Amino acid sequence: MTQVIKPKLIDENGIRLDGRGPTDLRPLRIEVSVLEKSDGSAYVELGKTKVYAAVYGPKEAHPKHLAIPDRAILNCRYHMTSFSTDERKILGMTRREIELSKVIREALESVVFLEEFPRSAIDVFVEVVQADGGTRTAGLTAASLALADAGIPMRELIAAVAVGKVDGTIILDPSDIEDKYGEADMPIGVAPESNTIVLLQLNGKMTKDEFRRGLELARVGIQKIYQAQREALRRKYGASTTEV
Amino acid sequence: MTQVIKPKLIDENGIRLDGRGPTDLRPLRIEVSVLEKSDGSAYVELGKTKVYAAVYGPKEAHPKHLAIPDRAILNCRYHMTSFSTDERKILGMTRREIELSKVIREALESVVFLEEFPRSAIDVFVEVVQADGGTRTAGLTAASLALADAGIPMRELIAAVAVGKVDGTIILDPSDIEDKYGEADMPIGVAPESNTIVLLQLNGKMTKDEFRRGLELARVGIQKIYQAQREALRRKYGASTTEV
Amino acid sequence: MTQVIKPKLIDENGIRLDGRGPTDLRPLRIEVSVLEKSDGSAYVELGKTKVYAAVYGPKEAHPKHLAIPDRAILNCRYHMTSFSTDERKILGMTRREIELSKVIREALESVVFLEEFPRSAIDVFVEVVQADGGTRTAGLTAASLALADAGIPMRELIAAVAVGKVDGTIILDPSDIEDKYGEADMPIGVAPESNTIVLLQLNGKMTKDEFRRGLELARVGIQKIYQAQREALRRKYGASTTEV
């Protein structure tokens, strides 16, 4: 049992372990309507991070005493398969999964027109098949597409990405190893049309200036994600549906 | 810690460890109406296997959203006492007990006229006091009697027994040790009047021909069990009630 | 790992480890209306034993099928913080906490006019911040004050105290160490106006005569507790409200 040595994450040329520059996103693949039985679904792959999302509803809230008279309730579960991580994840929900379910739900609530479906429920399930950093943001990206695919009315889509700080540099889209050995990880969910933040967490240490630069870098990444989301919807539904 | 040596289960004269021939049932004792407070009950003893069953209902389904508009729901719990097995069983339901609750419930559903009690519930509890092989089949045998004792209308009774393969021979009613060291265990629940199978599982390896012979041997055992069930009802209710 | 030696709990002059005589109560502090958000609350400190109680209700019973047509249900939870005891208590409810919740609830039910609030629920929460002996009786003492503070109609208050037997002597209000190394612990809850017992448990060994003397000693302690309860209510509400 020896203390793990932190690897060098960015070389002298500013190149990251996987060959990216600090502001590069990993290869991104987005698809909608990937699961047959749900009302809406999406798949997001960001490097080795692989996430499904599915939506059921609007449907009758159940049990009934949880129903809200003037709008729908939104349920959300972020869950990881046991083999998605380096160490096997225990079965059942960890505290981390419960917290992330909450922040993803709150982000989605910010854009869904819940008032249109009083006394109803909308269920959102995010399933992380492989976790290599950025699973909550990939999950939120997928979940907002699954809602769109289910025809749930929304103010706009949500695009999400993480920024981080490793070896003193602010980077876009940290991988698992960069998250683990880096100095900070900051996942951000954005409603791009209104230019507002719907999910924001920070775990690590940044100066105020680094924090500002992190926010700016996130906006760059968000634009790329948002573009890919729109393309995925266009492939499925044609040009018109990108105006959700 | 040394590897356990498989004992010889059938001797050169075809005699089993407990003195039975391959097609013999263990001593069987069946009683109905053995528990005061339930609506119907039965006790089945097959060698050292000892099982109670009790039925409550039909009664209001609870919670209400589980009620079904056009028939009763049937609930079933197969449970073992902690001291019923060689190794102490943990408290609470094991995965095995949950699976067996399901297959017993499904067998009982096949014969109960559930449509006669819309929005109702019928609870069946099987309690294994001692487990020496054949507990699910003894439990199903007892449960069908407990339903009859409770006056629940049924197409017919269910009789159940296991067959097995040990030392290459197909045998009736394997004991615990024969199950543990044998090659296969096949519990069967039968509706004897209609000559149909309502429970069937196989755990082990049989050729197709052995499987056929196992099914035939089971039918022989079933007739004996069914006979004993009818006698137990006759003892309690007189001759007429054996036509359930 | 050596066997723990029982300390001498009462010296030759009849003085206990903390300087008290056998019939002395520890320093007692009682306050009502200590928590802002509950409908009623109280705080009881008895030596190092520190207990809060809070009451919510009467309110709609929930889930509805638990409601009783002709009276309120009374819910009670006795709970200890993880750091209240010498050894860290596990999170979640222990079997001991579940049992004590039951006996405290049953004691309170004896004096609350539940029939005045059909189909309602009243919740009582007892939180043990530090446990140094006598937590259930301190909790019951606090809970009855919290009910009074919430304006719930009661036949009368409940005052509660424990007696014990240590080194052969019957003592009032055993501390944790006296409980641990003593011969018996007997918590008693009393409705002082009607001179009846509403909570009674005994854990330990007493002769019949010691048991009788224990009961008598408890009545002495109860009077002191009851006096302090009335004073606490008077401080909060003025003289008139002591006639609850």
Place this chain on the structure above:
Amino acid sequence: MSFLPLKERSFTIKIMSEKIYKLLQQGKRIDERSPYEFRKITMQTNVVEKANGSALVSVGSTRILTGIKVELGTPYSDRPNEGVFSVNAELLPLASKSFEPGPPDERGIELARVVDRCIREGKAIDLEKLCIIPGKMVYVLYIDIYVLDYDGNYFDPSVMSAMAALATCTIPKYSATGERVEGENIKVPIRDVPLSATLGIIRDRLLVDPCLVEEESLDTSIVVCLDSASNVVAIQKNSPGHIPFSLMESIINVAEEQISKIRAQFKEVVGIG
């Protein structure tokens, strides 16, 4: 969270309570018993061969099965020279429409803890004789109580069945070095046989061993457990309601009288007591 179980409506209970009280005034019960009379008690031991000890006890229709499994384990760090036991109780849904499947609720937990206290505080077992290697290896006794049929008063038959199972419990012998002595067994060393009696109270009247209908109509009830020298070793007021201080003397005396009868029967069936 402890909550009030749903019972019959108060007024039907009040009518039955009134009826029981009037009968008590005449020295009678609804089931023909006298106030201080238990229902018929039967005790059978060694009913489950796979358990180290077992007993099936009935008091009227109330039927309790206790089984004991013995394992090897480590002692508590503050009691290195003593064996360990733990008591669990399950109110099987088989036994009553008021029992639900699932982990023990507060009633099952209370039952287990009261039986535990009877055994522990009654010094029923010589725990030091259940130590194999001090601080390292002791016998661990799992005493598991199942209520099979419930017609009131599960406390008294549970204590009886636990004690009967203990008194007939056979455990494999281990040498002082922790080796299994093949073919040899020992008995659980019994030091005393604590037994309990449950009393019901309606106003100023007492009755013993309430059946279910009585139980629901009592003002309150109390379980008293005495050892063989009539020391009080456990008490549990186990339902809501008031006990006048003035009744406590009778309660203890009635309990003592009843327990001595049960003890005689226990001794006859089990051999000790």
Place this chain on the structure above:
Amino acid sequence: MSFLPLKERSFTIKIMSEKIYKLLQQGKRIDERSPYEFRKITMQTNVVEKANGSALVSVGSTRILTGIKVELGTPYSDRPNEGVFSVNAELLPLASKSFEPGPPDERGIELARVVDRCIREGKAIDLEKLCIIPGKMVYVLYIDIYVLDYDGNYFDPSVMSAMAALATCTIPKYSATGERVEGENIKVPIRDVPLSATLGIIRDRLLVDPCLVEEESLDTSIVVCLDSASNVVAIQKNSPGHIPFSLMESIINVAEEQISKIRAQFKEVVGIG
């Protein structure tokens, strides 16, 4: 407690059942298949790089992902020379409106236990080769099955995906002294490839691989698992209803025929079978 899941009202099921039966009499199915025809099967292996083995298998729209994580552990005391495996299955709420979040219910547990029996009784793995130090250190395989999309019949693709994940599973090599042999890996030693076929029964007619609409309308159904020599290694009648004894012969024969087709495809994709 096992309870009847809420389904469509009986009469809508009866109408659909009648329709399916009539089509079967004409050798047809509601989705254009013939009675003894599986939906399109696809198999992909190594789909999750962080797992030691993984496979994604579709049968029609039903989609199953199995991943295997390998850890080191101790063997069971009665099998000191054998590695250990355990199977878990989760019916993800993603996959169907009838699946709830939470720990596996009886359906998930049944699925896991049936797949476990197929692997165990089908002697799929040479467990002795997964022993590193007898009695002390063995490989422990966690085979976790997730239903991602559910359009009927999760049993057969689950067995396929578990076997495909096992057959392609790569594990770090350890020496006989329990040291990691850096840079070297071994494969899970596969002895046989048990595979299953699920049959639906309506009156006297059989069909294979029921889709969801069919599944809800069947009289009953049965899962049959055979090894490569066509021995029966597991059977599970997995829903209520009657199977006439007279149908059992056909059931086994139809299962054998179907499994041999699946086996050919499995061999092609995975390399063994």
Place this chain on the structure above:
Amino acid sequence: MSFLPLKERSFTIKIMSEKIYKLLQQGKRIDERSPYEFRKITMQTNVVEKANGSALVSVGSTRILTGIKVELGTPYSDRPNEGVFSVNAELLPLASKSFEPGPPDERGIELARVVDRCIREGKAIDLEKLCIIPGKMVYVLYIDIYVLDYDGNYFDPSVMSAMAALATCTIPKYSATGERVEGENIKVPIRDVPLSATLGIIRDRLLVDPCLVEEESLDTSIVVCLDSASNVVAIQKNSPGHIPFSLMESIINVAEEQISKIRAQFKEVVGIG
């Protein structure tokens, strides 16, 4: 599964939200505070003698009790030279009608995890000094937070009480060979005191330390945690709703200003900060 908690009907919330916004425009609050003003803060340490450290902190009527119990344990395998701590939080049902008995729900878990991140990422504890024998024996700190009374904003007083309990925590001294040094104790080695400020947002306006009525009427809210050098060490947007990018600069600046005030009070009461 995370779900939307039942709140007041939207229109009553909208009216209150409108009212709060109008007051904010005039630099006012519903409880007479100015927008950037915390309620009265009180801090008491060593309130539970049986805990190794404890602190009771109030912000207005919101009251948080944190206690710390220290045990010996083993370090994480990838951090053999560091002590271990874990944070738990319970929203006691005593504290609010919206808190239910039972294991922590998502709000309690979020609170615990945010406090954990403040301590961990703020490098509050010199964990290496809590190692007794590298790889084998370390101090394990259980930091347990209880919300006793809840009138909005449990985050900031929870961070304060956890830090105050840590800063006053006394633990038994052990020698480098793992022996208890009788009679000697050590303090938890504090490296920094991270503190948080919670900000509420309504449209383009900010307020700090929302009380319960405000909390329910906000557009959204955010917790910002800074170390003593004003580095950002944790952020949590902890409710639904939008934050305009343009507000982020003010949010950080307001948080910094507030935290420096709290830090001054913390230093005065606790001695460090």
